[in-house]
Amino acid sequence: MAETEQTKVQESVQESLQQVIDLLQKHQLVEELVHKQDMPRHDLIESLVHKQNLTTLQKKLDELHSADVAYILEALPLEQRLLVWDLVKVERGGDILLEVSDAVRESLIASMDRHELLAAAEQLDTDEIADLAPDLPHDVMSELLESLDSQNRARLQSAMSFPEDTVGSLMDFDMVTIRDDITLEVVLRYLRRLGELPGHTDKLFVVDRDDNFKGILSLKRLLTHDPEVSVAAVMAEEAVTFHPDDEADEAAQAFERYDLVSAPVVDKNSKLVGRLTVDVMMDFIREETDNEALSIAGLREEEDLFATAWRSIQNRWTWLAINLVTAFIASRVIGVFEGSIEKIVALAALMPIVAGIGGNSGNQTLTMIVRALALGQIHSDNVRKLFLKELKVSLVNGLIWGGIIGLVAWLLYHSPALGVVMIGAIMLNLLLAALMGVMIPIFMHKLGRDPAVGSSVMITAVTDSGGFFIFLGLATIFLI
Amino acid sequence: MAETEQTKVQESVQESLQQVIDLLQKHQLVEELVHKQDMPRHDLIESLVHKQNLTTLQKKLDELHSADVAYILEALPLEQRLLVWDLVKVERGGDILLEVSDAVRESLIASMDRHELLAAAEQLDTDEIADLAPDLPHDVMSELLESLDSQNRARLQSAMSFPEDTVGSLMDFDMVTIRDDITLEVVLRYLRRLGELPGHTDKLFVVDRDDNFKGILSLKRLLTHDPEVSVAAVMAEEAVTFHPDDEADEAAQAFERYDLVSAPVVDKNSKLVGRLTVDVMMDFIREETDNEALSIAGLREEEDLFATAWRSIQNRWTWLAINLVTAFIASRVIGVFEGSIEKIVALAALMPIVAGIGGNSGNQTLTMIVRALALGQIHSDNVRKLFLKELKVSLVNGLIWGGIIGLVAWLLYHSPALGVVMIGAIMLNLLLAALMGVMIPIFMHKLGRDPAVGSSVMITAVTDSGGFFIFLGLATIFLI
Numbered sequence: 001m002a003e004t005e006q007t008k009v010q011e012s013v014q015e016s017l018q019q020v021i022d023l024l025q026k027h028q029l030v031e032e033l034v035h036k037q038d039m040p041r042h043d044l045i046e047s048l049v050h051k052q053n054l055t056t057l058q059k060k061l062d063e064l065h066s067a068d069v070a071y072i073l074e075a076l077p078l079e080q081r082l083l084v085w086d087l088v089k090v091e092r093g094g095d096i097l098l099e100v101s102d103a104v105r106e107s108l109i110a111s112m113d114r115h116e117l118l119a120a121a122e123q124l125d126t127d128e129i130a131d132l133a134p135d136l137p138h139d140v141m142s143e144l145l146e147s148l149d150s151q152n153r154a155r156l157q158s159a160m161s162f163p164e165d166t167v168g169s170l171m172d173f174d175m176v177t178i179r180d181d182i183t184l185e186v187v188l189r190y191l192r193r194l195g196e197l198p199g200h201t202d203k204l205f206v207v208d209r210d211d212n213f214k215g216i217l218s219l220k221r222l223l224t225h226d227p228e229v230s231v232a233a234v235m236a237e238e239a240v241t242f243h244p245d246d247e248a249d250e251a252a253q254a255f256e257r258y259d260l261v262s263a264p265v266v267d268k269n270s271k272l273v274g275r276l277t278v279d280v281m282m283d284f285i286r287e288e289t290d291n292e293a294l295s296i297a298g299l300r301e302e303e304d305l306f307a308t309a310w311r312s313i314q315n316r317w318t319w320l321a322i323n324l325v326t327a328f329i330a331s332r333v334i335g336v337f338e339g340s341i342e343k344i345v346a347l348a349a350l351m352p353i354v355a356g357i358g359g360n361s362g363n364q365t366l367t368m369i370v371r372a373l374a375l376g377q378i379h380s381d382n383v384r385k386l387f388l389k390e391l392k393v394s395l396v397n398g399l400i401w402g403g404i405i406g407l408v409a410w411l412l413y414h415s416p417a418l419g420v421v422m423i424g425a426i427m428l429n430l431l432l433a434a435l436m437g438v439m440i441p442i443f444m445h446k447l448g449r450d451p452a453v454g455s456s457v458m459i460t461a462v463t464d465s466g467g468f469f470i471f472l473g474l475a476t477i478f479l480i
Numbered sequence: 481m482a483e484t485e486q487t488k489v490q491e492s493v494q495e496s497l498q499q500v501i502d503l504l505q506k507h508q509l510v511e512e513l514v515h516k517q518d519m520p521r522h523d524l525i526e527s528l529v530h531k532q533n534l535t536t537l538q539k540k541l542d543e544l545h546s547a548d549v550a551y552i553l554e555a556l557p558l559e560q561r562l563l564v565w566d567l568v569k570v571e572r573g574g575d576i577l578l579e580v581s582d583a584v585r586e587s588l589i590a591s592m593d594r595h596e597l598l599a600a601a602e603q604l605d606t607d608e609i610a611d612l613a614p615d616l617p618h619d620v621m622s623e624l625l626e627s628l629d630s631q632n633r634a635r636l637q638s639a640m641s642f643p644e645d646t647v648g649s650l651m652d653f654d655m656v657t658i659r660d661d662i663t664l665e666v667v668l669r670y671l672r673r674l675g676e677l678p679g680h681t682d683k684l685f686v687v688d689r690d691d692n693f694k695g696i697l698s699l700k701r702l703l704t705h706d707p708e709v710s711v712a713a714v715m716a717e718e719a720v721t722f723h724p725d726d727e728a729d730e731a732a733q734a735f736e737r738y739d740l741v742s743a744p745v746v747d748k749n750s751k752l753v754g755r756l757t758v759d760v761m762m763d764f765i766r767e768e769t770d771n772e773a774l775s776i777a778g779l780r781e782e783e784d785l786f787a788t789a790w791r792s793i794q795n796r797w798t799w800l801a802i803n804l805v806t807a808f809i810a811s812r813v814i815g816v817f818e819g820s821i822e823k824i825v826a827l828a829a830l831m832p833i834v835a836g837i838g839g840n841s842g843n844q845t846l847t848m849i850v851r852a853l854a855l856g857q858i859h860s861d862n863v864r865k866l867f868l869k870e871l872k873v874s875l876v877n878g879l880i881w882g883g884i885i886g887l888v889a890w891l892l893y894h895s896p897a898l899g900v901v902m903i904g905a906i907m908l909n910l911l912l913a914a915l916m917g918v919m920i921p922i923f924m925h926k927l928g929r930d931p932a933v934g935s936s937v938m939i940t941a942v943t944d945s946g947g948f949f950i951f952l953g954l955a956t957i958f959l960i
Contacts, residue, residue, distance in 0.1 A: 013737075014856055021861060067737040075857040077865060188703065197700040199739060202682060219699050220677040223668065256766060257493070257547040259679060259759035261741055278758055279739035285762070286736060289769040290851070296776070297847035298840055305852050306865070309872035316844050316873070317880075320837065324881055327836035328888070334829040335892075341821070341828045348821045348828035349814040352944070355832070356807035357800065360778055364796050367777035371770070372785050376494055377555035381501060385557060385786070392789035393796070401804055408808070412815075464832070 013068045016060070020072050023057040024080050058087050066092050070099030073108070077306045082111050093120030098128055102135075103304035109135050118143060126152045127172040127274075130159035167251050168244030170284060171265045171274030174198030177207045178231060180214055185227035187217070200277040202261040206235050213264055213272040215239060241266050242276060248284055253375075255281040295453045298323070319457070326461035330355070333465045337472035340480050346413045347475050350422060353405060354471040358429035358463030361397060365390050365437025366459055370451045373441055387438055394434035398427030417479055425471035432466050433459065493548045496540070500552050503537040504560045538567050546572050550579035553588070557786040562591050573600030578608055582615075583784035589615050598623060606632045607652040607754075610639035638724075647731050648724030650764060651745045651754030654678030657687045658711060660694055665707035667697070680757040682741040686715050693744055693752040695719060721746050722756060728764055733855075735761040775933045778803070799937070806941035810835070813945045817952035820960050826893045827955050830902060833885060834951040838909035838943030841877060845870050845917025846939050850931045853921055867918055874914035878907030901958055905951035912946045913939065 061069060061084065069088055073081050073096070085108055088096060093112075097105055097120060109117065117140045121129050126148070133141060133156075145153055155173055162168030176197060178187055187204070191197065203218040215235040225234045240258055242251050242265045254260065255278055265274040294302060298319030303312055334341070334351070341347050369386070372378050378386070402423040410419030436459050441451035541549060541564065549568055553561050553576070565588055568576060573592075577585055577600060589597065597620045601609055606628070613621060613636075625633055635653055642648030656677060658667055667684070671677065683698040695717040705714045720738055722731050722745045734740065735758055745754040774782060778799030783792060814821070814831070821827050849866070852858050858866070882903040890899030916939050921931035 017856075018859075021859065025861075065738060071737070071855075074855070075859075075862075077862060191703045192706070195704050197704060200682075200741065201700065202680075202741070219703070220681065223671045223699070223702075224675050224677060226672070256759075256762055257551070258545065261680065261682070261758070278741070278762070279736075282736055282758070282762055282765070285765065289773075293769075293773070293776075293851070294847060296773075297843045299844055299847060303848055305848065305857055306862075306869075309869050309876065312869065312873045313876055316841070316877075319844070320840055320877060320881060323840040324833070324837055324885065327833040328885075330836075331829045331833050334832070335826075338825045338829060342825045345818045345822045345828075346815075348825075348831075349811045349818060351828075352814070352832065352835075352948075353804070353807040353811050356810075356944075357804055360800055360803040361796070363777045364779055364799070367774060367779060368783055368785065371773070375551070375554070376497075377785055379498075379501065379555075381505075382555075382557060382786075389786075389789050389792065393792050396789065396793055397796075397800065401800060405804065405808075464836075468832075 013071055016064055016068055017072050017075055019060055020057065020084065021076075021080075023053055023060065024076075024083065027053045027057070027083075054087070057084070061088050066095040067099050070096050070104075073100055074104050074305070078107060081107065081306070085111065089116060089120065092123070094123035094128070094132075097132060098124070101302055101304070103302050103307065105132075105135055107304060114140055114143075118147075122147070125172065125174070126155045127159055130156055130169070133160050162244060165248045166244065167242045167246040167248055167265055167276060168274075170248050170251070170280050171242075171244065171276050172198075172280070173274055174201075175205050175264070175272060175275045176201055177205045177211070177272065178217065179208070180206045180232040180235060181230065183228055183230050184222055184225055184234065187222060187231060188227060200262050200279060205264050205272055205275075206231060207272050211271050213241065213266045213270055216264065239264065243267065244273060248281075249288070251276060252281045252285050252288075256285075292452045296456055298457070322457060326457065326464065329461070330464040330468055333468045334472065337468075337476060340472055340476045343480055344418075344475065346409075346415075346418065347472060350409055350418075351468055351471050354422070354425045354429050355464045355467035357401060357405075357426060358433045358467045359460045361394060361430050362433030362437045362459040362463050363456055365393075365434050366441060366455055369438055369441045370455065373445050373451055378442065378445075383438075383442065387435075390434040390438055391431060394430035395427065398423075398430040402426035402430075415479075418475075421471070421474045421478055425467070425474050428470045428474075429463060429467040432470070433463050436462050493551055496544055496548055497552050497555055499540055500537065500564065501556075501560075503533055503540065504556075504563065507533045507537070507563075508560075534567070537564070541568050546575040547579050550576050550584075553580055554584050554785070558587060561587065561786070565591065569596060569600065572603070574603035574608070574612075577612060578604070581782055581784070583782050583787065585612075585615055587784060594620055594623075598627075602627070605652065605654070606635045607639055610636055610649070613640050642724060645728045646724065647722045647726040647728055647745055647756060648754075650728050650731070650760050651722075651724065651756050652678075652760070653754055654681075655685050655744070655752060655755045656681055657685045657691070657752065658697065659688070660686045660712040660715060661710065663708055663710050664702055664705055664714070667702060667711060668707060680742050680759060685744050685752055685755075686711060687752050691751050693721065693746045693750050696744065719744065723747065724753060728761075729768070731756060732761045732765050732768075736765075772932045776936055778937070802937055806937065806944065809941070810944040810948055813948045814952065817948075817956060820952055820956045823960055824898075824955065826889075826895075826898065827952060830889055830898075831948055831951050834902070834905045834909050835944045835947035837881060837885075837906060838913045838947045839940045841874060841910050842913030842917045842939040842943050843936055845874075845914050846921060846935055849918055849921045850935065853925050853931055858922065858925075863918075863922065867915075870914040870918055871911060874910035875907065878903075878910040882906035882910075895959075897959055898955075901951070901954045905947070905954050908950045908954075909943060909947040912950070913943050916942050 069092070073084060076084060089112065093116065097108060100108065112120070114137070117136060121132065121136070121140070121144050124132070129144065145156065148156060159169065176194070178190065201219070203216045204222070205213065206215045206217055207213055215237040216239045217231055217235045221234045240254060240260060240263050242263060244265055244267060255263070260278060262275055262277045264272055265276060267273050290302065298316065300315050300318055303315050369378070405426060406419035406423035409422045410416050440455050440458050444451040444455060549572070553564060556564060569592065573596065577588060580588065592600070594617070597616060601612065601616070601620070601624050604612070609624065625636065628636060639649065656674070658670065681699070683696045684702070685693065686695045686697055687693055695715040696719045697711055697715045701714045720734060720740060720743050722743060724745055724747060735743070740758060742755055742757045744752055745756060747753050770782065778796065780795050780798055783795050849858070885906060886899040886903035889902045890896050920935050920938050924931040924935060
């Protein structure tokens, strides 16, 4: 043990990916060679080189953490992905299915038959099966349910019954529970007898004989207190707990705020029913922020990098269609003023500026407000203040940027009046953008919808059509 | 202990905020009342009601977790924020400064004098002081450095010397280290003697007498193995370790991938120098994704919700200026074709549609690629494949959406030729969007820049100007 081999993590997973790709390419070369020479496939499979490559690959994969295999599967095109999948699915299929992204999971499950799926699911805990459930075929799920004992079946059914994004759907059942009338020494002996502790166990849950939650005993306290002392004497009665139908979002914020590693989930009768852990909350946060970024860009859901073009088109069409409708409305607004444009063609060249700066400024306000809403910082008391501030900002920006552009317009087209119309239009459109930037997300929040989704499209639609209308309208009144 | 009081977290922090706001408003009412009656300020401060309100508020604040106080400070306008801050800064100033956002921290620090800052900093660990360092005045920092003992001074200086976003800048020094030649029983006794364990201790670090890292002993193993066994027999020699100059981003991904709670940081000579914990990594992830969302919307940095209008303007002007420049370029592209627009004014109404759908589609591609780049899934082997897929998607989308809009244009303006130009322009602009959506982020990545920042502005600029150019160009060639 003179030299310890320490895994330099990130390098190693990138390296692993490269090694797998190299092995796959060697494998493919052999296949192609064989293909060209019209060697019958049977001989190929028997061929030594071919076998050797796959054996090396298998060995490489066996060394890797399931999360790393998942990473590699996500980074491979479909054909190679399934080849690798065939080499790992028997032993670790369940674990790996849990780790891959939804889109890739679908592609893997599609390649498996009923028996393989059942075998994979049987490697998993109840709460993990519940996570896979939406992607599993019905017959597999019912067969699985039958194979479980009554406690686990009840747990699985209850886990699946909670809506996505609630604590109930994210909790696991790996609680280590103790009574409060025993000494720490007894607890230590009990743990030794257990022989193993579930991942992320930083505290034990203290319950009475009816499983009512009474408090927590952190491992830290267990380890630093006199073994002769009773659990009741060192446990903490006040603990951060969650209810199964709490929103996952709020639980995640609590995990961040209070730096939790695990926390008990109790039902309305204060009975301990499950446990939340930081790794699940971290995945949840990552997924949520990812989805937000995707939805802002107009992707309906996470897309497998190597999805077929056809699947990508389906994933993207909704937002393109919405965009087209809003663009069409803006186009009709311009259509109304075709007469004015015919007379002063410069209007056509200048109008996108008014619309563009409005959209940009509106999105700035929007992002501020969406963030504050997510953090629960906006209240009836301060909305007026926010409105006033944003209006002030847009007024000043309108004067500055409108002034610059107005000046340029004047110089370019030798028309001071056009410059003044430009200033006025930019100022009005920025005010509109500020108004909408505050109102749209607050309104959506009041309706109980996620203000991060769709708000950006809405505000751009308003500032586009509004910008064209304001600018061309002012021009029609004052210049024509 | 019949009834345990369990904190229902999220509700309670929202409730606390409301209570604080109510108390502040009562306080303000009294102030205003006094103000109106022209009572001298001295009497006011002495007034019973006034004092009572502040006492209640103080009591309320004392009950709250520092993270909750931070949350409340962020949700309050400046004046009220400083009032609350005065009530908490003496006892918990340091902790709270760590928890609040950068923008709010600045406003709090600005209100403190040197002595208060020193007092706050003295409540903190070395690694925590390093986090505050960029915001502290120079004289405070040098005074702080002098007050530390030599080990802590060296640690603080080394922590501050690491660039932001490296492991070195995020690690703490709360490692509990043990030797491998002792038994678990001895370890247990040692921990009891320590009396307390640092937060997020899920494993002990095994080192030799020169602090060289040799492996880890998880608390789980410590608790589940026979106390007579030696550390060497149960410790894990292979562990996920980090180097101080590893990128924080990659460390965060490793924490997510391997579900870590804490991990050792070792230097090049495999000497143990620090520790990373999941709470810090979670904050890092949150901050990083927040910053990305802000930069996409064109905000330079996180904005205090109650910043003055003037500060907000400064935070937002860069992107508005960039947007204005790109909009101006697009405007000049249109300007080139003013002759064509004069002849067919319909072009002015239709051109925003071509530009808009290109921008939307380009941003979809871009988001996919940026995400894949962040995950390290893009390699020279698969770039061609991705290109082909995106081009296929945009071709099909161009045919579908171009076809629809082309048809509408034909019907609206009774010109089949205009419809055909519309189809062609939309198809070409979507192809351009796909090309740029893949190329821009990959190019920025190659240059070592974050492809999430600014790519969206660039692609919109290209699809706007490009869209106008393609559409008006085709129209000029075929219709005029």
